[in-house]
Amino acid sequence: MGVMRLGYAHVRVTxxxxxxxxxxxxxxxxxxxxxxxKVYYKAWDEWDHHSVVLExxxxxxxxxxxxxxxxxxxxxxxxxxxxxxxxxxRMSKGENPEIGDGIRFTTPSDxxxxxxxxxxxxxxxxxxxxxxAFPRHLVGVGVPALDHSLITAEDPGLMDRFLTAVFDFYPxxxxxxxxxxxxxxxxTWMTSNNQIHQLAxxxxxxxxxxxxxxRLGDWVEVGRAADLFSMDDVPxxxxxxxxxxxxxxxxxxxxxxxxxxxxxAGGYLAYRDRPMSVWTPEALGKGVFYHARELNDAFTSVxx
Amino acid sequence: xxxVTIHPTGEVVYLEPGETVLSGLYKAGFAYTVGCRRGGCAxxxxxxxxxxxxxxxPVADTVITDAERHDGTCLSCRAVPRTDVTIELxxxxxxxxxxxxxxxxxxxxxxxxxxxxASSPAGTTHKE
Numbered sequence: 523m524g525v526m527r528l529g530y531a532h533v534r535v536t537x538x539x540x541x542x543x544x545x546x547x548x549x550x551x552x553x554x555x556x557x558x559x560k561v562y563y564k565a566w567d568e569w570d571h572h573s574v575v576l577e578x579x580x581x582x583x584x585x586x587x588x589x590x591x592x593x594x595x596x597x598x599x600x601x602x603x604x605x606x607x608x609x610x611x612r613m614s615k616g617e618n619p620e621i622g623d624g625i626r627f628t629t630p631s632d633x634x635x636x637x638x639x640x641x642x643x644x645x646x647x648x649x650x651x652x653x654x655a656f657p658r659h660l661v662g663v664g665v666p667a668l669d670h671s672l673i674t675a676e677d678p679g680l681m682d683r684f685l686t687a688v689f690d691f692y693p694x695x696x697x698x699x700x701x702x703x704x705x706x707x708x709x710t711w712m713t714s715n716n717q718i719h720q721l722a723x724x725x726x727x728x729x730x731x732x733x734x735x736x737r738l739g740d741w742v743e744v745g746r747a748a749d750l751f752s753m754d755d756v757p758x759x760x761x762x763x764x765x766x767x768x769x770x771x772x773x774x775x776x777x778x779x780x781x782x783x784x785x786x787a788g789g790y791l792a793y794r795d796r797p798m799s800v801w802t803p804e805a806l807g808k809g810v811f812y813h814a815r816e817l818n819d820a821f822t823s824v825x826x
Numbered sequence: 827x828x829x830v831t832i833h834p835t836g837e838v839v840y841l842e843p844g845e846t847v848l849s850g851l852y853k854a855g856f857a858y859t860v861g862c863r864r865g866g867c868a869x870x871x872x873x874x875x876x877x878x879x880x881x882x883x884p885v886a887d888t889v890i891t892d893a894e895r896h897d898g899t900c901l902s903c904r905a906v907p908r909t910d911v912t913i914e915l916x917x918x919x920x921x922x923x924x925x926x927x928x929x930x931x932x933x934x935x936x937x938x939x940x941x942x943x944a945s946s947p948a949g950t951t952h953k954e
Binding site for chain 1: 859883888
Protein backbone atom coordinates (compact mmCIF):
# COMPACT_ATOMS: atom_id res chain seq x y z
CA MET A 523 0.00 0.00 0.00
CA GLY A 524 3.06 2.23 0.30
CA VAL A 525 3.76 5.40 2.22
CA MET A 526 1.31 6.05 5.06
CA ARG A 527 2.70 9.29 6.42
CA LEU A 528 5.58 11.59 7.20
CA GLY A 529 6.83 9.65 10.21
CA TYR A 530 9.56 11.92 11.46
CA ALA A 531 11.23 15.23 10.76
CA HIS A 532 14.85 15.40 11.94
CA VAL A 533 16.15 18.97 12.12
CA ARG A 534 19.20 20.81 13.39
CA VAL A 535 19.00 23.42 16.13
CA THR A 536 21.69 25.86 17.22
CA UNK A 537 20.84 25.80 20.93
CA UNK A 538 19.28 22.65 22.39
CA UNK A 539 18.12 24.24 25.63
CA UNK A 540 16.10 26.88 23.78
CA UNK A 541 14.85 24.30 21.27
CA UNK A 542 13.63 22.01 24.03
CA UNK A 543 11.80 24.91 25.64
CA UNK A 544 10.04 25.59 22.32
CA UNK A 545 9.16 22.06 21.25
CA UNK A 546 8.26 20.77 24.72
CA UNK A 547 6.75 23.77 26.49
CA UNK A 548 5.35 25.90 23.66
CA UNK A 549 4.37 23.15 21.20
CA UNK A 550 3.63 20.57 23.90
CA UNK A 551 5.57 17.62 22.49
CA UNK A 552 6.56 14.75 24.76
CA UNK A 553 10.23 13.87 25.04
CA UNK A 554 10.67 10.13 24.51
CA UNK A 555 14.43 9.75 24.29
CA UNK A 556 17.70 11.66 24.38
CA UNK A 557 21.18 10.54 23.44
CA UNK A 558 24.30 12.47 22.57
CA UNK A 559 23.32 15.73 20.90
CA LYS A 560 19.83 14.51 19.90
CA VAL A 561 16.43 14.68 21.56
CA TYR A 562 13.40 12.71 20.34
CA TYR A 563 9.77 13.81 20.66
CA LYS A 564 6.28 12.62 19.91
CA ALA A 565 2.97 14.45 20.00
CA TRP A 566 0.10 13.32 22.20
CA ASP A 567 -2.01 11.60 19.56
CA GLU A 568 0.89 9.78 17.94
CA TRP A 569 1.67 6.19 18.84
CA ASP A 570 5.10 5.62 17.31
CA HIS A 571 8.19 6.38 19.34
CA HIS A 572 9.00 9.76 17.81
CA SER A 573 7.99 12.20 15.11
CA VAL A 574 10.45 15.04 15.71
CA VAL A 575 14.19 14.71 16.23
CA LEU A 576 16.29 17.71 17.25
CA GLU A 577 20.04 17.58 16.70
CA UNK A 578 22.24 20.28 18.21
CA UNK A 579 24.62 22.01 15.80
CA UNK A 580 23.57 24.08 12.81
CA UNK A 581 20.12 24.68 11.45
CA UNK A 582 17.84 23.16 8.81
CA UNK A 583 16.77 19.68 7.79
CA UNK A 584 18.78 16.53 8.45
CA UNK A 585 16.23 14.10 7.02
CA UNK A 586 12.65 12.93 6.84
CA UNK A 587 11.40 9.46 7.75
CA UNK A 588 8.47 8.02 5.80
CA UNK A 589 6.53 5.12 7.29
CA UNK A 590 5.19 2.47 4.92
CA UNK A 591 2.34 0.05 5.53
CA UNK A 592 4.12 -3.22 4.69
CA UNK A 593 7.73 -4.27 4.91
CA UNK A 594 7.55 -5.25 1.22
CA UNK A 595 6.87 -1.58 0.42
CA UNK A 596 10.49 -0.85 1.35
CA UNK A 597 11.73 -3.21 -1.40
CA UNK A 598 9.19 -1.78 -3.82
CA UNK A 599 10.29 1.82 -3.16
CA UNK A 600 13.94 0.79 -3.34
CA UNK A 601 13.36 -0.68 -6.81
CA UNK A 602 11.43 2.36 -8.00
CA UNK A 603 13.98 4.84 -6.65
CA UNK A 604 16.81 2.88 -8.27
CA UNK A 605 14.91 2.81 -11.54
CA UNK A 606 14.50 6.59 -11.28
CA UNK A 607 18.27 6.87 -11.05
CA UNK A 608 18.69 7.48 -7.34
CA UNK A 609 21.30 5.64 -5.26
CA UNK A 610 19.63 3.78 -2.40
CA UNK A 611 21.37 2.46 0.70
CA ARG A 612 20.03 0.08 3.30
CA MET A 613 19.67 1.23 6.89
CA SER A 614 19.61 -1.14 9.81
CA LYS A 615 17.31 -1.37 12.78
CA GLY A 616 18.68 0.86 15.50
CA GLU A 617 20.49 3.36 13.28
CA ASN A 618 17.61 5.53 14.34
CA PRO A 619 16.56 4.66 17.91
CA GLU A 620 13.37 2.57 17.99
CA ILE A 621 13.12 2.50 14.17
CA GLY A 622 13.47 -0.71 12.17
CA ASP A 623 15.28 -1.68 8.99
CA GLY A 624 14.74 0.48 5.96
CA ILE A 625 16.34 2.42 3.15
CA ARG A 626 17.91 5.84 2.80
CA PHE A 627 18.41 7.93 -0.31
CA THR A 628 18.98 11.51 -1.37
CA THR A 629 16.22 12.92 -3.56
CA PRO A 630 16.85 14.83 -6.80
CA SER A 631 16.25 17.93 -4.64
CA ASP A 632 19.14 16.94 -2.31
CA UNK A 633 16.97 16.08 0.67
CA UNK A 634 17.64 12.89 2.64
CA UNK A 635 14.67 10.54 2.93
CA UNK A 636 14.46 7.36 4.99
CA UNK A 637 11.74 4.77 4.49
CA UNK A 638 10.85 2.34 7.27
CA UNK A 639 8.10 -0.01 8.32
CA UNK A 640 8.71 -0.66 12.01
CA UNK A 641 8.78 1.80 14.87
CA UNK A 642 8.38 1.06 18.55
CA UNK A 643 4.76 1.68 19.46
CA UNK A 644 4.59 3.62 22.70
CA UNK A 645 0.92 4.50 22.34
CA UNK A 646 -1.01 7.74 22.35
CA UNK A 647 -1.49 9.74 25.51
CA UNK A 648 -5.14 8.67 25.69
CA UNK A 649 -4.55 4.98 25.03
CA UNK A 650 -6.82 2.68 23.08
CA UNK A 651 -9.22 1.33 25.70
CA UNK A 652 -12.24 3.61 26.02
CA UNK A 653 -10.01 6.57 25.19
CA UNK A 654 -10.85 10.09 26.23
CA ALA A 655 -10.97 12.90 23.68
CA PHE A 656 -7.68 14.48 24.68
CA PRO A 657 -5.18 14.41 27.55
CA ARG A 658 -6.26 16.56 30.48
CA HIS A 659 -2.88 18.18 31.08
CA LEU A 660 -1.63 19.28 27.68
CA VAL A 661 1.23 21.77 27.70
CA GLY A 662 1.20 24.93 25.57
CA VAL A 663 -0.31 24.49 22.12
CA GLY A 664 -0.55 20.75 22.74
CA VAL A 665 -0.31 19.69 19.12
CA PRO A 666 -1.67 16.19 18.46
CA ALA A 667 0.63 15.21 15.59
CA LEU A 668 3.21 16.09 12.98
CA ASP A 669 1.34 16.82 9.77
CA HIS A 670 3.38 17.67 6.65
CA SER A 671 6.37 19.56 5.32
CA LEU A 672 7.29 21.98 2.54
CA ILE A 673 10.74 21.81 0.99
CA THR A 674 12.33 23.76 -1.84
CA ALA A 675 13.83 22.33 -5.01
CA GLU A 676 15.43 23.78 -8.10
CA ASP A 677 13.06 21.68 -10.21
CA PRO A 678 9.69 21.12 -8.51
CA GLY A 679 8.42 19.38 -11.64
CA LEU A 680 11.15 16.79 -11.33
CA MET A 681 10.24 16.25 -7.68
CA ASP A 682 6.58 15.89 -8.67
CA ARG A 683 7.58 13.13 -11.09
CA PHE A 684 9.93 11.58 -8.54
CA LEU A 685 7.34 11.44 -5.75
CA THR A 686 4.76 10.09 -8.18
CA ALA A 687 7.06 7.37 -9.50
CA VAL A 688 8.76 6.34 -6.26
CA PHE A 689 6.20 7.03 -3.49
CA ASP A 690 3.03 6.70 -5.60
CA PHE A 691 2.10 10.20 -4.40
CA TYR A 692 -0.37 12.25 -6.42
CA PRO A 693 -0.67 16.03 -6.65
CA UNK A 694 -3.74 17.63 -5.08
CA UNK A 695 -2.86 21.19 -6.07
CA UNK A 696 -0.18 22.88 -8.12
CA UNK A 697 1.11 26.33 -8.94
CA UNK A 698 1.97 26.48 -12.63
CA UNK A 699 3.18 29.23 -14.95
CA UNK A 700 -0.04 28.81 -16.96
CA UNK A 701 -2.81 26.35 -17.70
CA UNK A 702 -0.97 25.15 -20.79
CA UNK A 703 -0.08 21.48 -20.81
CA UNK A 704 3.63 22.32 -21.09
CA UNK A 705 3.56 24.90 -18.28
CA UNK A 706 6.34 24.88 -15.70
CA UNK A 707 5.47 23.63 -12.23
CA UNK A 708 6.35 26.25 -9.61
CA UNK A 709 5.04 24.30 -6.64
CA THR A 710 3.21 21.05 -6.01
CA TRP A 711 1.23 19.65 -3.06
CA MET A 712 1.40 15.87 -2.87
CA THR A 713 -0.03 13.00 -0.84
CA SER A 714 -0.57 9.24 -0.88
CA ASN A 715 -3.98 9.20 0.79
CA ASN A 716 -6.82 11.47 1.95
CA GLN A 717 -4.54 13.91 3.77
CA ILE A 718 -4.49 17.07 1.64
CA HIS A 719 -0.69 17.09 1.54
CA GLN A 720 2.11 15.15 3.13
CA LEU A 721 4.87 16.95 1.27
CA ALA A 722 4.84 20.11 -0.81
CA UNK A 723 7.70 21.25 -3.02
CA UNK A 724 8.30 24.89 -3.94
CA UNK A 725 10.75 26.28 -6.47
CA UNK A 726 13.91 27.40 -4.70
CA UNK A 727 17.36 26.15 -3.75
CA UNK A 728 17.92 22.43 -3.36
CA UNK A 729 18.26 20.82 0.09
CA UNK A 730 16.40 23.55 1.95
CA UNK A 731 13.57 23.35 4.45
CA UNK A 732 10.69 25.80 4.15
CA UNK A 733 8.73 24.47 7.13
CA UNK A 734 7.38 21.43 8.88
CA UNK A 735 3.87 21.55 10.25
CA UNK A 736 1.91 20.30 13.20
CA ARG A 737 -1.79 19.43 12.99
CA LEU A 738 -4.52 21.31 14.81
CA GLY A 739 -8.29 20.89 14.79
CA ASP A 740 -9.85 24.18 13.79
CA TRP A 741 -9.68 27.98 13.67
CA VAL A 742 -10.09 28.29 17.43
CA GLU A 743 -7.06 26.13 18.08
CA VAL A 744 -5.03 28.04 15.48
CA GLY A 745 -5.96 31.34 17.17
CA ARG A 746 -5.08 29.99 20.58
CA ALA A 747 -1.72 28.78 19.24
CA ALA A 748 -0.98 32.30 17.99
CA ASP A 749 -1.83 33.68 21.45
CA LEU A 750 0.67 31.28 22.99
CA PHE A 751 3.33 32.33 20.47
CA SER A 752 2.96 35.90 21.69
CA MET A 753 3.16 34.76 25.32
CA ASP A 754 6.38 32.86 24.55
CA ASP A 755 7.94 35.47 22.21
CA VAL A 756 7.86 33.10 19.25
CA PRO A 757 8.36 35.12 16.04
CA UNK A 758 5.23 34.81 13.87
CA UNK A 759 5.95 34.87 10.15
CA UNK A 760 2.29 35.23 9.13
CA UNK A 761 -1.15 34.44 10.46
CA UNK A 762 -3.48 33.37 11.75
CA UNK A 763 -4.75 33.22 8.17
CA UNK A 764 -5.94 30.70 5.60
CA UNK A 765 -4.16 29.15 2.67
CA UNK A 766 -6.17 29.32 -0.56
CA UNK A 767 -4.22 26.23 -1.55
CA UNK A 768 -5.45 23.29 0.60
CA UNK A 769 -7.91 25.68 2.36
CA UNK A 770 -5.95 25.05 5.55
CA UNK A 771 -5.94 27.49 8.46
CA UNK A 772 -2.48 28.40 9.55
CA UNK A 773 0.15 30.23 11.52
CA UNK A 774 3.72 30.24 10.22
CA UNK A 775 6.29 30.85 12.96
CA UNK A 776 9.93 30.19 13.74
CA UNK A 777 11.60 27.95 16.28
CA UNK A 778 14.45 29.44 18.35
CA UNK A 779 16.98 28.45 15.67
CA UNK A 780 15.03 30.00 12.81
CA UNK A 781 13.52 26.81 11.40
CA UNK A 782 10.01 27.65 10.21
CA UNK A 783 7.19 25.71 11.84
CA UNK A 784 3.48 25.78 11.05
CA UNK A 785 0.30 24.89 12.84
CA UNK A 786 -2.17 23.70 10.23
CA ALA A 787 -5.88 22.97 10.63
CA GLY A 788 -8.53 21.87 8.20
CA GLY A 789 -7.81 21.25 4.58
CA TYR A 790 -10.30 19.25 2.56
CA LEU A 791 -10.18 15.51 1.98
CA ALA A 792 -8.00 14.50 -0.93
CA TYR A 793 -8.93 11.73 -3.37
CA ARG A 794 -6.96 10.31 -6.28
CA ASP A 795 -9.90 10.88 -8.62
CA ARG A 796 -10.57 14.48 -7.54
CA PRO A 797 -9.53 16.85 -10.32
CA MET A 798 -6.37 18.68 -9.31
CA SER A 799 -6.63 22.40 -8.47
CA VAL A 800 -4.28 24.61 -10.45
CA TRP A 801 -3.15 28.10 -9.41
CA THR A 802 -1.54 30.51 -11.84
CA PRO A 803 0.85 33.35 -10.96
CA GLU A 804 -1.72 36.18 -10.93
CA ALA A 805 -3.47 34.47 -7.98
CA LEU A 806 -0.41 33.10 -6.24
CA GLY A 807 -0.69 35.59 -3.36
CA LYS A 808 -4.28 34.55 -2.68
CA GLY A 809 -3.34 30.90 -3.06
CA VAL A 810 -0.69 31.07 -0.38
CA PHE A 811 -2.19 33.70 1.98
CA TYR A 812 -5.92 33.84 1.30
CA HIS A 813 -6.58 37.05 3.27
CA ALA A 814 -3.49 39.21 2.68
CA ARG A 815 -3.63 38.09 -0.99
CA GLU A 816 0.01 38.90 -1.50
CA LEU A 817 3.15 36.92 -0.88
CA ASN A 818 5.38 38.32 1.81
CA ASP A 819 9.02 38.43 0.86
CA ALA A 820 9.83 35.87 3.55
CA PHE A 821 7.71 33.13 1.94
CA THR A 822 10.21 32.55 -0.83
CA SER A 823 13.41 33.86 0.79
CA VAL A 824 13.44 32.60 4.37
CA UNK A 825 14.65 28.99 4.41
CA UNK A 826 16.89 26.88 6.61
CA UNK B 827 25.11 52.09 26.12
CA UNK B 828 26.06 51.33 22.52
CA UNK B 829 24.55 53.21 19.64
CA VAL B 830 24.07 52.05 16.08
CA THR B 831 24.84 54.58 13.36
CA ILE B 832 23.30 53.79 10.00
CA HIS B 833 25.58 54.57 7.06
CA PRO B 834 25.17 56.56 4.87
CA THR B 835 22.27 58.57 6.32
CA GLY B 836 23.93 58.98 9.73
CA GLU B 837 20.81 58.13 11.71
CA VAL B 838 21.73 57.14 15.26
CA VAL B 839 19.77 54.52 17.17
CA TYR B 840 20.14 53.99 20.88
CA LEU B 841 20.21 50.41 22.16
CA GLU B 842 19.35 48.97 25.53
CA PRO B 843 22.11 46.88 27.11
CA GLY B 844 22.17 43.41 25.54
CA GLU B 845 19.85 44.40 22.71
CA THR B 846 20.49 43.15 19.18
CA VAL B 847 21.02 45.45 16.21
CA LEU B 848 17.77 44.21 14.62
CA SER B 849 15.74 44.70 17.76
CA GLY B 850 17.20 48.20 18.29
CA LEU B 851 16.43 49.33 14.76
CA TYR B 852 12.86 48.03 14.85
CA LYS B 853 12.24 49.51 18.30
CA ALA B 854 13.47 52.85 16.94
CA GLY B 855 10.83 52.79 14.21
CA PHE B 856 12.93 51.51 11.33
CA ALA B 857 12.22 48.52 9.09
CA TYR B 858 14.31 46.58 6.61
CA THR B 859 14.33 43.10 5.12
CA VAL B 860 14.47 40.51 7.87
CA GLY B 861 13.45 36.86 8.04
CA CYS B 862 13.22 34.44 10.94
CA ARG B 863 14.70 36.84 13.55
CA ARG B 864 16.33 33.81 15.17
CA GLY B 865 19.62 33.48 13.33
CA GLY B 866 18.63 30.72 10.93
CA CYS B 867 17.86 32.24 7.55
CA ALA B 868 20.67 34.82 7.01
CA UNK B 869 18.27 37.32 5.42
CA UNK B 870 19.05 40.17 7.86
CA UNK B 871 22.82 40.32 7.24
CA UNK B 872 24.28 43.83 7.16
CA UNK B 873 27.85 45.12 7.01
CA UNK B 874 29.51 46.46 10.15
CA UNK B 875 31.80 49.33 9.05
CA UNK B 876 33.17 50.13 12.50
CA UNK B 877 32.84 48.98 16.08
CA UNK B 878 32.62 45.57 17.70
CA UNK B 879 29.75 43.21 18.34
CA UNK B 880 29.19 39.70 19.67
CA UNK B 881 26.64 37.06 18.74
CA UNK B 882 24.36 36.30 21.67
CA UNK B 883 23.66 32.74 20.44
CA PRO B 884 25.55 30.09 18.51
CA VAL B 885 25.28 30.88 14.79
CA ALA B 886 25.34 28.02 12.29
CA ASP B 887 28.30 27.80 9.88
CA THR B 888 25.80 27.60 7.04
CA VAL B 889 24.45 31.01 8.06
CA ILE B 890 27.75 32.81 8.79
CA THR B 891 30.79 31.26 7.12
CA ASP B 892 34.27 31.36 8.63
CA ALA B 893 35.22 34.15 6.23
CA GLU B 894 32.12 36.13 7.16
CA ARG B 895 33.09 36.02 10.83
CA HIS B 896 36.05 38.29 10.00
CA ASP B 897 34.90 40.44 7.07
CA GLY B 898 32.49 42.71 8.89
CA THR B 899 29.39 40.65 8.08
CA CYS B 900 26.86 41.22 10.83
CA LEU B 901 23.86 38.91 11.31
CA SER B 902 21.78 41.69 12.77
CA CYS B 903 19.20 39.56 14.63
CA ARG B 904 21.91 37.95 16.76
CA ALA B 905 24.50 40.75 16.93
CA VAL B 906 24.81 42.63 20.21
CA PRO B 907 27.16 45.63 19.95
CA ARG B 908 30.04 45.74 22.42
CA THR B 909 30.96 49.28 21.32
CA ASP B 910 29.21 51.88 19.24
CA VAL B 911 28.85 50.43 15.76
CA THR B 912 28.26 51.79 12.29
CA ILE B 913 26.35 49.54 9.94
CA GLU B 914 25.44 49.64 6.27
CA LEU B 915 22.57 47.69 4.78
CA UNK B 916 23.08 45.53 1.73
CA UNK B 917 21.20 46.68 -1.35
CA UNK B 918 18.58 48.70 0.50
CA UNK B 919 18.11 51.50 3.02
CA UNK B 920 16.22 51.37 6.28
CA UNK B 921 12.68 52.69 6.06
CA UNK B 922 11.34 54.88 8.84
CA UNK B 923 7.93 53.29 9.44
CA UNK B 924 7.11 54.84 12.82
CA UNK B 925 8.06 58.42 13.66
CA UNK B 926 6.47 57.84 17.07
CA UNK B 927 8.89 55.04 17.97
CA UNK B 928 11.73 57.07 16.48
CA UNK B 929 10.96 60.00 18.80
CA UNK B 930 10.82 57.70 21.82
CA UNK B 931 14.22 56.26 20.90
CA UNK B 932 15.65 59.77 20.49
CA UNK B 933 14.40 60.75 23.92
CA UNK B 934 15.97 57.65 25.46
CA UNK B 935 19.26 58.45 23.79
CA UNK B 936 19.25 62.09 24.97
CA UNK B 937 18.44 60.99 28.50
CA UNK B 938 21.29 58.44 28.49
CA UNK B 939 23.74 61.00 27.13
CA UNK B 940 22.71 63.59 29.72
CA UNK B 941 23.09 61.03 32.48
CA UNK B 942 26.51 59.98 31.21
CA UNK B 943 27.65 63.62 31.02
CA ALA B 944 26.38 64.38 34.53
CA SER B 945 28.11 61.38 36.06
CA SER B 946 31.47 61.99 34.33
CA PRO B 947 34.26 64.05 35.83
CA ALA B 948 34.22 67.63 34.50
CA GLY B 949 35.96 68.13 31.19
CA THR B 950 35.83 64.51 30.10
CA THR B 951 33.27 62.60 28.16
CA HIS B 952 32.32 59.16 29.17
CA LYS B 953 30.23 56.54 27.55
CA GLU B 954 29.43 53.11 28.94
